[in-house]
Amino acid sequence: MGRIPRDYLINRLVTLVLTILIAATIIWIIPRLSPVDPAEIALGRMAAGAGSVANSEEILAQLRANMGIDQPLIVQYLKYISGALVFDFGLSTAAFPTPVSTLIMNALPWTLGLMILSLIITFVIGNLLGALMVWDRSPKLVKVAIPAAMVFTSIPPILSGLLLMWIFAAKLQWFPLTGAYSIFVEPGWTWTFVQSVLYHGFLPALSIVVVTFGFWALGMRGLMITVQGEDYVKLAEAKGLKPRYILYRYMIRNAILPQITAFALKIGLLIAGQVLVERIFAYNGMGKLLYDAILNQDFPVIQGVSYVIILITALSVFLVDLLYPFIDPRIRHEAN
Amino acid sequence: MTSQDNVPLTRAQIRQAKRIKRFDNPWMNPKLIWGAGLLLGIIFLGIIGRFIWDLDLVFTGSSPLKLPPLGFENLRGQSGVIDHPIGTDGGGRDLLALIIVGAPNTLFVGLLASFIGMSIGIFLGFSAGFLGGRTDDVIRVGADVMITIPPLLILVVFQSAFGDVTLTMMALLIAGFVWQSPTRLIRAQVLSMKQSGYVQMAQLSGASTGHIMFREMMPNLVPYLFGSFIASVTTSIVTAVGLEVLGLGPQRIPTLGRTIYEAINAGALIQNLWWWWGIPTLLLAVIFIGLLLINLGLDEVSNPRLRKLS
Numbered sequence: 001m002g003r004i005p006r007d008y009l010i011n012r013l014v015t016l017v018l019t020i021l022i023a024a025t026i027i028w029i030i031p032r033l034s035p036v037d038p039a040e041i042a043l044g045r046m047a048a049g050a051g052s053v054a055n056s057e058e059i060l061a062q063l064r065a066n067m068g069i070d071q072p073l074i075v076q077y078l079k080y081i082s083g084a085l086v087f088d089f090g091l092s093t094a095a096f097p098t099p100v101s102t103l104i105m106n107a108l109p110w111t112l113g114l115m116i117l118s119l120i121i122t123f124v125i126g127n128l129l130g131a132l133m134v135w136d137r138s139p140k141l142v143k144v145a146i147p148a149a150m151v152f153t154s155i156p157p158i159l160s161g162l163l164l165m166w167i168f169a170a171k172l173q174w175f176p177l178t179g180a181y182s183i184f185v186e187p188g189w190t191w192t193f194v195q196s197v198l199y200h201g202f203l204p205a206l207s208i209v210v211v212t213f214g215f216w217a218l219g220m221r222g223l224m225i226t227v228q229g230e231d232y233v234k235l236a237e238a239k240g241l242k243p244r245y246i247l248y249r250y251m252i253r254n255a256i257l258p259q260i261t262a263f264a265l266k267i268g269l270l271i272a273g274q275v276l277v278e279r280i281f282a283y284n285g286m287g288k289l290l291y292d293a294i295l296n297q298d299f300p301v302i303q304g305v306s307y308v309i310i311l312i313t314a315l316s317v318f319l320v321d322l323l324y325p326f327i328d329p330r331i332r333h334e335a336n
Numbered sequence: 337m338t339s340q341d342n343v344p345l346t347r348a349q350i351r352q353a354k355r356i357k358r359f360d361n362p363w364m365n366p367k368l369i370w371g372a373g374l375l376l377g378i379i380f381l382g383i384i385g386r387f388i389w390d391l392d393l394v395f396t397g398s399s400p401l402k403l404p405p406l407g408f409e410n411l412r413g414q415s416g417v418i419d420h421p422i423g424t425d426g427g428g429r430d431l432l433a434l435i436i437v438g439a440p441n442t443l444f445v446g447l448l449a450s451f452i453g454m455s456i457g458i459f460l461g462f463s464a465g466f467l468g469g470r471t472d473d474v475i476r477v478g479a480d481v482m483i484t485i486p487p488l489l490i491l492v493v494f495q496s497a498f499g500d501v502t503l504t505m506m507a508l509l510i511a512g513f514v515w516q517s518p519t520r521l522i523r524a525q526v527l528s529m530k531q532s533g534y535v536q537m538a539q540l541s542g543a544s545t546g547h548i549m550f551r552e553m554m555p556n557l558v559p560y561l562f563g564s565f566i567a568s569v570t571t572s573i574v575t576a577v578g579l580e581v582l583g584l585g586p587q588r589i590p591t592l593g594r595t596i597y598e599a600i601n602a603g604a605l606i607q608n609l610w611w612w613w614g615i616p617t618l619l620l621a622v623i624f625i626g627l628l629l630i631n632l633g634l635d636e637v638s639n640p641r642l643r644k645l646s
Contacts, residue, residue, distance in 0.1 A: 019481045027493050034497035154628035156574045158581055159617050162596070162605075166614075170605045177606065268486035269571070275488065276578050280600055291582055294496050302496050306489040314484050 111285035130220025153214030161207035368633025374626030382440030393430035452511035457518025465526025487513030559638030
C-alpha cells in the first residue's frame with residue numbers, strides 16, 4: 001500500500017470543491033431568477049392561517065429582512081455560501097422555527113442507512129452473479145439470470161417499488177405499506193425498534209436491489225469475458241490451482257476494478273432513484289422531506305436537501321477515486 | 337411420422353442459415369428490431385389512438401370514477417365497461433385516453449432532451465478532443481463536475497421555484513444534464529482517433545478542421561453516438577418521471593409520471609385500483625425495456641465480438 005500521488009489528489013480535490021461550489025451556486029441562483037417572492041408566500045401562509053393579515057406591507061418588509069432578501073445580492077450570496085459550509089440553511093418556512101439543518105439531520109441517517117445497506121447488497125450480489133455467468137463451472141441456472149438481469153436493470157426503482165409495494169404490502173400484507181418504523185414502537189436502541197426498522201426497510205431496500213443488481217452483473221459479465229482470455233488465467237489453470245481460487249483471486253480480483261469506477265459514475269443516479277423510492281414508501285428519509293417541502297413550497301428545505309444530497313454524491317465519488325489507487329496499484333504508476 | 341421428416345433442413349441448420357444472414361447484415365439484429373418495435377408501438381398508440389379514441393376523456397370528470405378495466409371488478413362491485421376498456425382514474429378520466437396522450441409525451445421529453453444533450457456533447461467533445469489545450473481543460477473539468485451532480489435535485493429546485501413548466505421546457509432543462517457522458521465519450525474517441533493514420537493523412541493533405549471532424553471522424557463515431565443517445569434517452573425519461581412523481585413537471589399535460597403521482601396521492605394502492613398506477617407503470621417499463629434492447633442491439637452491431645457470445 002503506497003501513498004496517493006499528489007497530482008492525482010489535487011486533481012480530485014479541485015473537482016470535488018468545484019462540484020460542490022457550482023452545485024451550491026446553481027441552487028442559489030435559480031430561485032433568484034424566479035418571479036416568485038418567498039416573503040409573499042410566507043405572508044400568504046399567514047393569511048391562510050389567520051383569515052386576514054393587517055399591515056401587510058410592514059409584515060412583508062419585516063419578512064424580507066428576516067429572510068435576508070433585502071440585502072445586496074453579493075452579500076446574500078456570500079452569506080449563503082458560508083452558511084452552506086456549516087450546513088446552515090436558515091429556518092424552515094413550513095415547520096417555522098425549526099432550522100433546516102435539524103430536519104435534515106433527522107432524515108439523513110435513514111437515507112444513508114438504506115443507501116449503504118442496499119448498495120452493499122447489490123454490489124456483492126450483482127458482481128458475484130456477473131462473475132458466475134461467465135465462469136464455466138457455475139450451474140446452468142445462473143445463465144438464465146442474464147436476460148432477467150437485463151430486463152430489471154432497465155427499470156427505475158420507483159416502478160419496481162410500486163410493484164413490490166402492491167404485491168407484498170397491499171395484497172399479501174406481509175410488509176407494512178409506509179413508514180420507516182412502526183408508530184407503536186418507541187425509537188431507541190432497543191431490539192423491538194431495530195426489528196421494526198428492518199421490517200419496514202425491507203421493501204424499499206428490495207425495490208432498489210432488484211433493479212440495480214443487473215447493472216453490476218452485466219458489467220461484471222463483460223469484464224469477466226475479457227479477463228477469462230488473459231494469459232495469467234491460463235497460467236494459473238496450467239499450474240493446477242483450484243478453480244475456485246482462480247475465480248476469486250485471479251479473475252474477480254482483476255475484473256472488479258473498472259466496476260468500482262462505474263460505481264462512482266452511477267452513484268448520483270442511485271441516490272436520485274432512492275429519493276423517489278423513499279417518497280413512494282413515505283420512508284422517513286430525505287425523499288419524504290423533499291416531497292413534503294415541495295408540497296409546502298418550503299424553499300430553504302428544498303435547497304438544503306438538494307445541497308446535502310449533491311454533497312453526499314460528490315463526496316462518495318471523491319472517496320471512490322481516492323481509494324482506487326489502493327485497490328489498483330497500476331494507477332499509481334500511471335500518475336508518476 | 338414426425339413433421340420433421342418432411343422438412344429438408346434440420347432446425348440447427350435453419351438456425352445456422354439465419355445466423356449467417358444476420359452476419360451479413362448486422363442491422364437485422366433481433367434485439368434492435370424488438371426494441372425499435374416496442375418504441376414504435378408506443379408511438380403508434382399515440383398516433384392511431386388520436387383518431388379512434390375520444391381524447392376529451394382526458395379531462396377530469398369526463399367519465400365515471402374508478403372504473404376497473406374490462407373483465408375486472410372494483411371494490412364497489414362495479415365491473416368494467418366497453419366505453420372505458422382499461423378503466424378510469426379517481427378524477428373521472430379515461431385511462432386509455434390518458435395513456436394515448438401521456439405515453440408519447442413521456443417519450444417526446446426523453447427524445448428531445450437527449451437530442452439536445454447529444455448535440456451539445458458532440459460539439460463539446462469534438463472541441464475538447466480536437467483542439468486540446470485550454471479548451472480541453474475547461475470542458476473536461478466542466479463535464480467531470482457536472483457528471484457528479486444528480487440532475488433530479490437541481491431540477492427539483494428549479495421547478496419548485498418556477499412552478500408550472502411546459503413539456504418542451506422540461507426537456508430543455510433535462511438536456512442541461514445529459515451532455516456530460518457523450519462529451520466524455522466523444523472526447524476520448526476523438527483523442528484516440530487523432531493518432532490514427534487516416535486522420536493524419538487528411539491533415540497532411542490540407543483538409544479543413546471541419547472536414548476532418550465531420551467527414552473523416554464522425555462516420556466512425558456513429559455506433560457510439562447511437563448508443564450514447566439511447567442511454568441519454570433513458571436517463572432523461574427517468575429524470576422526467578422522477579420529477580413528475582414528486583409532483584413537479586407539467587401540471588396540466590397528462591404524462592405517465594404524473595398519472596402515477598396522482599394515483600399514489602389518492603391511495604390507489606390501498607384501494608386496490610391497480611390499473612390506475614399499473615398501466616402507466618407497465619407502459620414505462622415497455623419504454624425502458626425497448627430502449628435497453630435497442631442499446632444491446634447497437635452494441636452487437638458495433639462490436640461484432642459480442643454477437644458470437646450470445
